[in-house]
Amino acid sequence: MLYFYWVIQMTLQEKLKILADSAKYDASCSSSGSRRQNKKGLGNAAPYGICHSFSADGRCISLLKILMTNCCIYNCKYCVNRKENKVPRAIFTPEEICEITVNFYKRNYIEGLFLSSGVIKSPDYTMEKMIETVILLRQKYHFHGYIHAKVIPNASEYLIKKLGRLVDRLSANIELPTEPSLALLAPFKKSENVESIMTLIKKNKSASFAPAGQSTQMIIGASKENDLTILERSSYLYREHQLKRVFYSAYIPINQDKLLPSLKIPPLTRENRLYQADFLLRFYGFKPDNLLDSENPNFNVLLDPKTDWALRHLEEFPKEVNRASYFELLKIPGIGPKSAKKIIASRRFFKITLNDLKKMGISLKKAKYFILCDGKYFASMNILKRSFLESNLILESKEKNERESCQLSLFHE
């Protein structure tokens, strides 16, 4: 009784502080992919995402990311909100969430709401409360902005369907890369459960059911999997469940537990490499086993996955930019889809030289080692050796590093 009394006495400020703090570890932020129109009310969803601000960790702020409550009946090992942690707890009422969302939205602070929650009473009870909130927001406040809701694991199917019809994106977190890790650290979550939620969402996806599709998140470094396992898992998820995005979230050591690794700092470089590799899977036509194999199951921390791959396949280089196909161009370190398209558009009119590439705004720092421009190599060909290139490229990437790791906090979709 006393406990609840205390919860009610809290100001909105205090609640927001607790419930944003406990939601901050979720990596998803994007607000793109939906075209919800404004029909006499407040807001719409822009099909391309909009970042409204950037927090001190350099991540994009697009949505009001909060938990409905951080009280939880479960005890997942890696989670700040687990039952056994002595942290301040709070619960938002549906009205409070609507008030904040609408007020923030009107002032153009946010694109919409990201709503997740700890589990109170039961998964179904929690889901019902979330649904109540979203209904209130859509119907009473006529809010047509973006809403991303997390499905509570083990909730009933009819509730998931109901929520899906109200929001732009619905998602379930896979949490850890493999079933054994999940069984160890979050025993009540079963990966087949998460997958059946994904299947359900995929089956129902339409213009009026979670139109922006689904995403998921994996925590990196809390369990023992190597990068190859993780990447294969993602590639499976993209294929099987047509996910829009898999987010990787470097494990931040918040809890002490003998089952958890004792890290001092979160494995951010590793997270970065996984994001880079993830792009290679989705947009560049690479497969996990192109990039890694049982002998090298983890990414090189010194070089990005594509450069690393290129150095192991020097026989494919240099590539003539005036002839290489789109996918061949994409294999060149430093050249992405945009640059490849520019090259293809321009070379219909003239033979491209190194200088032309510069004019197109293509960064040659890495690319120059791997290309021929109209038959010319930028230096003498005898530097095209692994040992030589490696030392140069590692330095190049050191200089570029800050910018690169920034890029990934964006919402490329």
Add this chain to the structure above:
Amino acid sequence: MKGSLANSVCFMNNVYIYSGNFADLLDLVFFLITTKRKPFDIVREQDVEIRLLEERIRPIYQEVNTKKKWDKIVGKENTFLCQMAFRSTYTHKELAIYYYLLNALKYWEHTKDMRRLKCVNKILELAHYVRHETHKMKGFLRFKEMKNQWLYAEMEPENDILELLVPHFKKRLKEEYWVIKDVKRGLFAFYDRENVRIFSDNEVKQLDILEDETEKQIEKLWQTFFRTIAISERKNLRCQQNFMPKKYWKYLIEMEDTNEENT
């Protein structure tokens, strides 16, 4: 002057003057191209005083409102790109547009791929820059609610993007009354739940901008959220600044106390 050069020299010093709006620039360029005149420069009326040495010419011509004509002869995409570039603050944008259109007559829809041409590269760069800033500003604009329920936002963008922002906010804040002000250019966009009208400083009387009392509380909520959502173990201020350059901070209320509050 040497005799044989006389003709070309008097050509070369000609500075053409236009009113400062895009439609007029298109008219002028059309005139210049059809009469085969090569401008030494093209400047806006209000910038004329600074240039003393050249011959100033304000031609009189029949053709007006050539925008549609241009759309037809070079394709809409090309005029669109020029219009975007025109919103930038680049000093020689008029000349770049002149040369771009001159080339567009020849290369039509392929013009934008002719990156070896300086004018093409420049126009694309400027257009990209303008569009990029518009996109950023869709996120960075901050409204405050006024006593009379109006939403009021001030901004200082580098490029002239007010008009480009308007359609976005018209859709988004359809049922609200709002004003967006470009402080440096002294331009206002007013939306009255139906239409947007754009006024300049001298057309607008003193605005009644009294903040509502609850405004401060909501701003404080936002600042709390902003501070809380950052993961301190991942702190990366350089990255933050890359995405959110300092020039925009002035109106970002969440950045007000950044320097003291380095948590």
